[in-house]
Amino acid sequence: MGFMDLREWIARLDKEGELRRITAEVDWDREIGAIARRVLEKKGPALLFEAIKGYRTGRCTKLFTGGLGSRDRLALALGFPRDVVNRDLVGYVMQKNRERIPAVTVRTGPVKDVIVRPPDIDQHEFPVPRWHYREGGRYIHTFSAIVTRDPDTRVMNAGIYRGMIGQRDTTPMLLIKGGQHWGQHFVKYAARGEPMPVACVIGWDPVMPLLAGSPIPAGVCEWDVMGAYRGEPAELVRCETVDLEVPATAEIVLEGLIADDPATYETEGPFGEFTGYVSDLPTPRPTMTLTCITHRRDPIFRGCLEGTLPGSASENSVMSSVQRAAIAWNILVAAGIPGIRDVVVHPITNGTNVCVQITKHYQGQPKQIAAALWGASAAQFRYKHVFVVEDDIDVSSYEQLDWALAYRMNAGEDGIVVFPGIFGSPIDPSTPLEDRDIRQLGTGLWNRVLFDATRNWKFPRRPEWDGERFPPTVRPAPEDEARVSERWSELGLGDV
Ligand SMILES: Cc1cc2nc3c(=O)[nH]c(=O)nc-3n(C[C@H](O)[C@H](O)[C@H](O)COP(=O)(O)O)c2cc1C
Missing domain, CATH: 3.40.1670.10 (UbiD C-terminal domain-like)
Known part of the structure; x- marks a missing residue:
């Protein structure tokens, strides 16, 4: 059984001693990112920032990060004890990735508590960090599920694709046409001469980024796989301005359109990437124009510090x-x-x-x-x-x-x-x-x-090597090891 929403996940982390609430005032500009890096280095807890400079009051006052920043917490999110071995966790995910429980659409949900339409849309009302001093701007989409629909099959896809605040209502994004599933949708909309409808979901079940951040096969809707992980259908609500569905208990949803028109591109990057390098150059990129924002009352912003370095895994x-x-x-x-x-x-x-x-x-x-x-x-x-x-x-x-x-x-x-x-x-x-x-x-x-690095089968088997293709190793014979083990104390080596 999965977690119903982000709030339930945060409460569970709190109960397990895996959460720290930061009530001292912090700056969204570089400071939150630097704190997150140090906490990753120290293998520390998930963080809920409750006093962000410039956001002590207003539309959104809290930021959650680091929920999946340790293997123990990932195990918790998947319903396993902390000491689960790699093979069991990988085996579970292999199995669940192959299962589907179709999502259902419900009439409404908490994500519709507040609805913001133009001209009131302003992404700066959310405490979006500039995570790293070299980044080109404030990355609003680092752990969001970006939802699009295949215009031919009508199957939805949810993927994590980075997006940076451009203007109040625009978000240039790293949209790769080949390979990535929303890129394939984008090519189809472009061929029809239509902009692509997009919905960006911020904050929900911790399994959402596990699925959105990885290639669930094309043609499979991540919301249906979410159902398999949760053990019941994901409940979705229709978006206000685009033909897409999003989780009814998500924290924040940004709706909009992306056109394949270079005249609408805005500059994106660089970004601190998973490679551990800030390797990209600022580049004009496909840009989402927001048509609506919906959110829960007192929404919690969710983001992640991307980029792994030796000693600090993101x-x-x-x-x-x-x-x-x-x-x-x-x-x-x-x-x-x-x-x-x-x-x-x-x-x-x-x-x-x-x-x-x-x-x-x-x-x-x-x-x-x-x-x-x-x-x-x-x-x-x-x-x-x-x-x-x-x-x-x-x-x-x-x-x-x-x-x-x-x-x-x-x-x-x-x-x-x-x-x-x-x-x-x-x-x-x-x-x-x-x-x-x-x-x-x-x-x-x-x-x-x-x-x-397997042994080469072109080598002939040799009788001198007990009929094997490769020579024996320096391990003593099993009977010699057994005898030495028996005599270990007698040899005066019992404490070794
Ligand atoms: C924090 C984060 C940022 C990412 N940014 C991008 C991105 O900007 N563009 C991209 O194509 N993939 C990005 N990815 C990788 C995709 O999420 C991943 O390839 C996923 O499989 C995409 O979904 P899809 O297979 O449905 O296309 C990012 C992943 C994470 C976790």
């Missing part, structure tokens, strides 16, 4: 370590590849690197794994480097992975395979800017690499 990284592993594993299962034992995404790379543990059935299996992942549109921002190891290597351990890479991988024997110039992330700082030009190329270009 909310997105924590989510990605589970969700991007689950999505990769489901892709490999759907491709019919045998022997997948574990898929691990270390939070530090958000899934840019993915580690797959297999029982090796045949020599070409690692290449098949890489090909399946790279052929999936879910690889738009992820799976640049695929590491494959065998089942005696625990891929959650960097030490074990490193050992396998050192002695099982041979670049001259196809241990490293480069797939150049394939679609990929436009925000990877190691990619030259010209290969990140989405206006020119539609999406970024990546050179993807497979690191095959």
